[in-house]
Amino acid sequence: MKADPRQKEVARRFRKLTGAFLALVFTGISAWSAQAETRTFTDIAGRKVEFSLPVERVLIGEARQMSVVAALKGKEAFDRVVGWRNDLLLKDADTYAAYLKVFPHIAGLPQFGYIPSGTFDLEAAIALRPDILTLNLEAYRPAVENGLIQKAEAAGIAVVVLDFRIDADRNTEPSIALLGDIFGAEKKASEFIAYRRAQLARVEDTLAKAKPEKPLVFIERAPGISGDIECCRTFGAVNFGEMIERAGGENLGSQYLGEKFGSLNPELLVAANPDHVVVTGSNWAQESDIHRFVNVGPSADMAEARKSLAALMDRPAFRNLQAVSRGHVHAIWHQFYGTPFDFVAIQKFAAWFHPDLFPDLDANATFREMYERFMPFAYEPGYFISLDTVIDHDGRQ
Structure with missing residues (x-):
């Protein structure tokens, strides 16, 4: 039977459309393959980690890491974030x-607990299908010991x-460089x-x-946040202790604690009679049980x-320390x-410890400039206070 010319034309057009569609599909696959790149990175624990770029879904295992992501991505900071730890809301409510x-x-963004305390829900994390889970170094060993890394x-x-x-x-x-790689902001x-x-x-x-x-x-580390307010939790030659040294100070805790956090005997503090006393503070209203901390941070009441x-x-x-009698007492954002x-913080310490060397060094101006250059929201002062600071009528330094 002779084929209907109309059927031949329909078949021809169908083959043409099908070919065009498949060409588009394969072109899309080829383009995606060309864009996707699997690379191996060395993380801070010295581990070789392989992942494909660009990364689409990230679970932030420490919410304070978002300070870096925000500086790198601006208004796109949360575009690839599928969940984060709950520490920002608990420990820095003003920044949250x-x-x-x-x-x-982000009010509806899934939140997770702390791995070392056993409150991180791995099953819920897996259900979010992240490509990457970021951890802080102090959570690494517990994550190995409880099998979390292997399971993830x-x-x-x-x-x-x-x-x-x-x-x-x-x-x-x-x-910072690793987060730049993860978020495509090298x-x-x-x-x-x-x-x-x-x-x-x-x-x-x-x-x-x-x-x-x-x-x-x-x-002093976070006095007035919990329990009693007796002295004297502090830092060894790490973290704030290291910042003090880099700012031209001698950190008392480094002499007794080495590279650790810990507590000193109050009698030792009295005998040492330091030239300056600094306490760390923040808005800890969500987790404090005694509420005697110093609330410094964005938009704090000075x-x-x-x-x-x-x-x-x-x-x-503290009552009879020379630092107190001279007004060399300060609080800084934890x-x-x-x-x-x-x-x-290092700039502020330097100005406190060596005012003659740094008369024009304004850490507040530096922080404001950094926000203007990198952050997706406006700067609010309130990160430092001293007992000898003059407060203006608006409650600012």
Whole structure:
């Protein structure tokens, strides 16, 4: 039977359309394959980690790491984030509120507990199908011991260890670079690292040239947050202890604790009689049981912060210290120790410890400039206070 010419034309057009469709499909697959790139990175724990770029779904295992992501990605900071730890809301509620204004959807972002405390829900994490789970270095060993890393990797999740806290001098820059790789912001990461180096050099170059005597400094870790308020939790030669040393001070805790966190005997503090006392503070309203901490941080009330700081200096171990009698008592934002913003704290320490060497060094102005250059929301002052600080009518320094 002779074929109908109309059927031949329909068949011809169908083959043409099918061919075009398949060509588009294969072109799309080829383009995706060309864009996707599997690379191997070395994380801060020294592990070789392989993942494909670009990364689409990230679970942030420490919410304070978002400070770096925000600096690198701006208004796109949360575009690839599928969940995060609950530490920002608990330990830095004011910064969480600042994020919430710009990114209101994060109120519904899944939150997770802390791996070392056993409150991290791995099954819920796997259900979010992340490509990568970021961890802080202090959570790495517990994550190995409880099998979390092995289970996550078996589920196809690459685990990347970062550090802005344990050894900030060594690990901050590579951690920023790793987040730049993960979020496709390598150039911005390089810019931020260069900015941080330049701000540190403003202190370190001057100190290297002047070689001043080092004042003895005692820094107290989060007094008034929980339990009683007796002295004297502090830092060894790490973290804030290291920042004090880089700012030209001698950290009292380094003499007794080495590279650890710990407590000193109050009698030792009295005998040492430091030249400066610094306490760390933040908005810990969500987790404090005694609410006698110094609330410093974005948009903090400076007059109230100074009252809280003065009250802490009325404890027996502090009343007769020369630092107290001279007004060399300060509070600084606790969260400087878990972010790459440590250069701001170092600048402030240097201005406190060596005012003659740094009369024009304004850490508040530095932090404001950094926000204007890198962050997706406006800067709010309130990160430092001293007992000898003059407060204006608006409650600002």
